[in-house]
Amino acid sequence: xxxxxxxxxxxxxxxxxxxxxxxxxxxxxxxxxxxxxxxxxxxxxxxxxxxxxxxxxxxxxxxxxxxxxxxxxxxxxxxxxxxxxxxxxxxxxxxxxxxxxxxxxxxxxxxxxxxxxxxxxxxxxxxxxxxxxxxxxxxxxxxxxxxxxxxxxxxxxxxxxxxxxxxxxxxxxxxxxxxxxxxxxxxxxxxxxxxxxxxxxxxxxxxxxxxxxxxxxxxxxxxxxxxxxxxxxxxxxxxxxxxxxxxxxxxxxxxx
Numbered sequence: 536x537x538x539x540x541x542x543x544x545x546x547x548x549x550x551x552x553x554x555x556x557x558x559x560x561x562x563x564x565x566x567x568x569x570x571x572x573x574x575x576x577x578x579x580x581x582x583x584x585x586x587x588x589x590x591x592x593x594x595x596x597x598x599x600x601x602x603x604x605x606x607x608x609x610x611x612x613x614x615x616x617x618x619x620x621x622x623x624x625x626x627x628x629x630x631x632x633x634x635x636x637x638x639x640x641x642x643x644x645x646x647x648x649x650x651x652x653x654x655x656x657x658x659x660x661x662x663x664x665x666x667x668x669x670x671x672x673x674x675x676x677x678x679x680x681x682x683x684x685x686x687x688x689x690x691x692x693x694x695x696x697x698x699x700x701x702x703x704x705x706x707x708x709x710x711x712x713x714x715x716x717x718x719x720x721x722x723x724x725x726x727x728x729x730x731x732x733x734x735x736x737x738x739x740x741x742x743x744x745x746x747x748x749x750x751x752x753x754x755x756x757x758x759x760x761x762x763x764x765x766x767x768x769x770x771x772x773x774x775x776x777x778x779x780x781x782x783x784x785x786x787x788x789x790x791x
Contacts, residue, residue: 562598563754564613569593569664569785576778590618591628593661594790597668599640606640608649610665615657623657631657636665659691667758667787670716670747671701678705678714693726693737708748708756716747724766732770739766739779758787 570590577585594613599606612634617623634657638649646669651658671684680703688695699720706715722741727734743762750756762783767776 562596563668564594564596564790565668565755566788566790567593567595567664567667567785568787569783572782574780579773579775579777587620587622589621591621591623591660592616592618593664595665595668602639604642608638608640608646610636610638610668612661615661623660627657631655631661634658634661636662640669663690664785664787667745667747667760667785668755670749670753670755670758671699671718672703672714672716672749674753676703676714678703689726692728693724695722695724697722706748708750712751713756714749716749718745718747720744722764724764730770732772734771736769737766738769739764741765754789755787756789758785760785 741764
């Protein structure tokens with residue numbers, strides 16, 4: 536296959552917005568589930584269309600500490616369980632336990648500098664899903680609010696510009712009053728990454744939705760997302776680009 540599907544998916548998943556509310560200092564633990572479907576049209580290589588569906592489950596602890604008017608955040612991967620057909624080998628998934636990310640949540644709510652202590656393909660594949668744990672709204676945002684954000688990200692040489700329309704509404708969760716935040720986005724994807732075949736150019740677009748359930752204290756209680764990306768992968772040795780479609784569905788649930 537031209538591109539390992541979990542790396543392609545990681546590049547595309549960067550469309551998630553990197554914003555967060557000011558939540559209380561402490562530690563929360565989450566269960567993350569991510570399902571990915573990748574379809575690569577390898578007709579240019581004489582192999583036809585190839586499809587792979589796989590899922591991964593992770594458990595992550597999030598710690599926030601007040602710092603310089605904002606908060607420093609640390610995310611710890613407690614465990615990673617690859618599902619059937621997952622391209623992540625079981626031994627690598629086991630070895631990923633203990634991986635950490637660090638970032639800073641500004642007083643405005645924006646998270647900057649989120650970075651893994653160890654730069655690995657697994658870290659790159661997991662990191663976008665971690666952003667689901669941070670609802671993109673400031674503390675005190677009530678129901679009936681709407682706004683638009685434009686964000687730019689760089690995922691290992693792949694530039695991703697995302698425009699997201701947000702809307703809040705009131706809801707209840709386990710008997711408590713909460714805010715439901717719904718986001719619908721579109722993105723433009725462009726850049727180059729290294730591959731065994733040489734420089735690999737990636738161009739494409741994406742659309743998707745994300746919904747967060749946010750407690751009164753700003754804690755993310757749950758999050759769901761669904762994304763669709765249509766990209767074109769070009770390598771100098773090939774006569775034409777390789778079309779790739781990536782669909783992801785994810786959930787994040789706070790463990791009581």
